[in-house]
Amino acid sequence: MRKTIAMVLFSCAINTIAQDLTVMKKSWEYKVVEKSDNSKVYDRNTGEHIKESEVKKIFKKYKKIYLEKIIDENGDVEKKLIDSSDPTKIYKWDISKRSESGEKFPNLNFQSINGENFRLKDLKGNLIILRFELFSDNFRFKKYEIEELDARINSLNENSNKVKSFIFFITPPDEIRKGFDLEGSNFVPVANSGNINLRYIIKEFPTNIVVDREGNLIGYYSDIYEFNIEELLSDN
Structure with missing residues (x-):
């Protein structure tokens, strides 16, 4: 495992x-x-x-x-x-504050490493996959999982364009370009995602967030085998 x-x-x-x-x-x-x-x-x-x-x-x-x-x-x-009563009190992330399955997923406006702008709310009508990684180098980035997800998306043939996928790294664009060398990948790389990790309370890496075509959260997944892209696409 x-x-x-x-x-x-x-x-x-x-x-x-x-x-x-x-x-x-x-x-x-x-x-x-x-x-x-x-x-x-x-x-x-x-x-x-x-x-x-x-x-x-x-x-x-x-x-x-x-x-x-x-x-x-x-x-x-x-x-x-x-915390004014005790500024030294450690604040722990509360996963219960995350959106629950079936709820509208919070919008995000972001930019790819190539300068293309995206808004999640504008992608309604597509199945959305948000993949969160820490680093993009070959030693820590699980590239083989992206290749597997790409294969699943491409197997949808004419429906592959109904899946929009993004991968977020905490590292800057230049570092991502060195490590993310998967030509033709469906995943759009996004840099400097530290604050985005905070927004969505990402505590494990990698984490995959899947949002349905109506903009509702399907779930948070640490394992790519926990969700089936073809089934999720047909359910919407």
Whole structure:
């Protein structure tokens, strides 16, 4: 049985608040570089906005601050929530906040590594597969699974164009181009997906999200053999 990479991600455990994430590679390691933005911090308990001057005081008092990021449909940080009663309290992702099967799946506006813009809500009428990976290099990226999914999609023949598939990596475009070398793949690669992972509460890699032709969630799958593309397409 293949192993699934499990990664428990806390929204933030940092000394400065950050909004924009950039993943940089050094040898075998990837480092996340974040740009500070103290303007979007809110009290988790009251919902009130916290002034930047007050945020700086909290940073000065505590060594580590744990924040929950709220990500909008553009993949940007909309809010950062802090527990005012205990800023050092670790926030754990709550999978129960995910959309449930049959519910309308939250929209996402995103761009491929080639600059093509997409909106999930504009893809209604198609079966949608969102594949989430961490890295795109040959040692960690499960390329063989994409080849298998491609084969299944292509076997649909004239119905293959009714499946729209995307693959999200946390790495930048140049790194993806080096590792994602599957010519003619149905999967459109998307870079720098850290915030998107937060939006959809992706805790395991790889994860496959399947959305039906009406825009409703079918399910989250860690194993590609847990869903049948042909059957799902015929059911819609």
